[in-house]
Amino acid sequence: MIDVIIIGTGNVSFHFSKVISNRNGLRLIGIYGRGRNIPDYFNKNISYSNDLKKIKYADIYLICVSDDAIGIVSDQLNVSEKSIVVHSSGSINISYLSKHKKHGVLYPLQTFSYNREVNFSSIPIIIEANTNLVLDKIKEISNLISNEIIECDSQKRLSVHISAVFANNFSNHMNVIAEEILKINNIDSDILKPLIHETSKKIQFLKSKEAQTGPAIRNDQITIKKHLNLLKQTKYFDIYKTLTEEIIKSKNEL
């Protein structure tokens, strides 16, 4: 049995607390947070502390705090040399944890919201460690959580994180704009749901480049001009123009 303490009480901590509590071989023995009490959304039976100095022994400490706090928390944390300290961030170098004899990274490639259940088994987990022995242990733990484990150094993990920003954050922002354009036209933005659903479903089977459709990939200048004309004097004009040019360019690179 591997005993885990999670440090942090945000979104990622919340989802890890649920999966760690539910997996054979893992035991969540505590959560550390800054608040007086554990936030309401957590299971109330989890042992909670807000005193980092009195933190209990665990086999692994999983730091799930905001990126700018990881170094600070790590520096304040004093753990046994037998314990492993990992963080779960996509963009923080493993060296931020170098104070600890055994340290590493366990970064789940997913977007988390409190009110959305996630299936951890299919979430790729990107791992890194300061020694091969620690890596084996982090692998063992990750394998209890997910079926998809990828080993990466910090630099490569940063690239994975950037790709996630495109595939999730930027892609979602395209939907934000789409919804806004409909709203301006008094059209219920729910009508986009089947399209957005199909957009993601398609690329479970096709490479996204093969899935591309629309006026830009066809270099259909008549439609593009019509669209730009309608977007003129809106804040969407530049972004439409830039992305259309990008798609046309990317086609020529095929």
Next chain:
Amino acid sequence: MIDVIIIGTGNVSFHFSKVISNRNGLRLIGIYGRGRNIPDYFNKNISYSNDLKKIKYADIYLICVSDDAIGIVSDQLNVSEKSIVVHSSGSINISYLSKHKKHGVLYPLQTFSYNREVNFSSIPIIIEANTNLVLDKIKEISNLISNEIIECDSQKRLSVHISAVFANNFSNHMNVIAEEILKINNIDSDILKPLIHETSKKIQFLKSKEAQTGPAIRNDQITIKKHLNLLKQTKYFDIYKTLTEEIIKSKNEL
């Protein structure tokens, strides 16, 4: 029974031919195309013609050709005054069909690929007609195909089409870039699939603005700088910067 002839043999025609053949109340009595034979992917039992001048009588002619050919095809088409001629495009004005006494639009808001089955019942259909009587008939037909019918004039439909470009084409291009970044780093781009799937699933429950996560919406300048630093001298730098600034701006507009 409403008799339908489809003009065109592309992707949209193909999907319409399947749904029209399968719906009670509709009968696909023919397809017109430019080629000598009907393309292989169509059901071979469908009556096919490549002579527009000898086109049979139908209650409705559904033009599914590329946008730049709609006007040309419409001008060449001579049909009974009792028949309705519609096109299925998002961005072509209804006036392109004004030669015909009864005319309109039946635009399905979806992305189509030959190798992907689509469920037409949930695809919003945007309709328009030159008279109320024609509109009623187009509504009747659309209701046999889908549960979601929206009436729009040509200008509004163009806005819907632009929103679809953002929600599908541009959003998909974000996935293209994400896959490319992983490829450059020798990482299998399949690891993005769960993230992309969740990105679209989330907004079946949340407005996309509420679903936004990541460094831009948090205005996390440290991570943003790290990402930009890694993207420096790549073609992704500008687009990352522009979209990040857009997301930060859009947050301030909340």
